[in-house]
Amino acid sequence: MPASIRAPPPPACGWEVVSRIARFAPVWAVFFGCSTGSEDAVSQALAPVAGAGAEALQACQEIAFEDLSIPCFVQVAAQAAGEEDDELARAACKALPVGTWSEECHFRAGEEWGRHGALNESLSHCLEAGRFARFCLTHVAWNLPPTSDVTSDTPAAEGASKLVAEGQRVETLLSGALDGLEGEGRDIFRSRLWFNAYFGTGHSDPALALAAPDELGPAARGAWALESARLRFPPGEKLPADAVQILVQAWSDGVRFEGQSLEPGKRVGRYMPPVPSPYEADVPKIPVYGGGFRAVGRDVEEDLVLAILEALFFLSETPAEQFAGWLTDERERVRWTAARLMSGAVAKGEDRLDKLDAVRSHADPAVRWHAEFIPTPGRSKTEGGTHER
């Protein structure tokens, strides 16, 4: 049959079509408006941020898919803040639509500035982080590097004054912040500034904490207790049953502990997440390392006990039993704190029911509550461990 009158073949598929298409590729490309380098647009969108500085910002803008440019801008902002280029960090965040990702962008920029101890820039970004502002302040505070402003050689009154002044600077920067951030942020930074003045320094003299004004007393005592517990009860040694009394006595006697300092990145410990006991809703609290809180005592003596109990928990090997003796204390905040820490100190694999028997069978319902709530304590190996609430 001559080709001209042959019946047309059935529509071809598979390789036959492919090969035919290939033959006419230039025609199809024109016909369908094919762009070359189509793979490139996808690969470019998935690729890591290219370049640095303004070049990286430009690379984000050139990503063909808007969704994929979003994490690119966030990363550029974080990198820029890490390199102390706030103009670029802000330009990157500004490129994002208002909402979740622009808030995340300011959160990341704030965190990175905070690692350099740049309070002005970090707090400014945190306050633009919308729903994430609280997380941002917490992360910035607990990653704030120690400074050399207050050392073991600084006279106590002078050291306390410097810490007060630094706290006031934070207050000014947070002034007018909405949604309770002003007060919360102030309290978190107070705790961190005092933490940095003591913990890991290798020196623990109660004189500095004693020089703190009343409103900073809990943060100051908390920080003193952390370093004193670390220096007085080194790892590997069994904690004495009267560890709290030993440190209370040291405070009263003005004992100055000396020991090995810790690298800033290793100034970490075991911490509790926020534990929302309904029985303790009205108890005054201060923020502690990791995003949790501790109760403030009704007086200095009670507060010191609370601070030391928390410090013993921060030593990551302290067993649950260490806190048992305090479950019968006549001061309710001491009992509740002991119950909370005891619950958090039950190690994985231990029999929780057995370990917390004294908590479960306690006459005080606010103590018993802690046997029911199962916290997941954090153990930071590096700085910055925080439970997000």
Added chain:
Amino acid sequence: MRVSLFAICALTACGNDSLGEDCDKIGDVVLQENCRLERASSAFEQSEEAFEAELAAIASPESRDLVRLRLAIRDPLVAARLCDKVETDAAKEKCRQVLGRPHLQHAGGK
């Protein structure tokens, strides 16, 4: 005659009118990927199976990951589910930017 039949065949993707292949016919890569995303997004809202079927119609793992990533970025609440199945190292790295930030997975939306 043969040429015109061939052209019709190519345009209709040989009788398989899966919408996934409709996207394949779009020459502009951005529009093509947008088409895939919109289809996959609708399928994602229907069911996991529909979504997986939609992805299965996309030949390139990079393009499948692009769909997953774009959906994860649009709605970080579902990022864990999507990122769990990304195939390429590049996409895994991008996913870490979302999954490493737990607050994003509670915030949702752009």
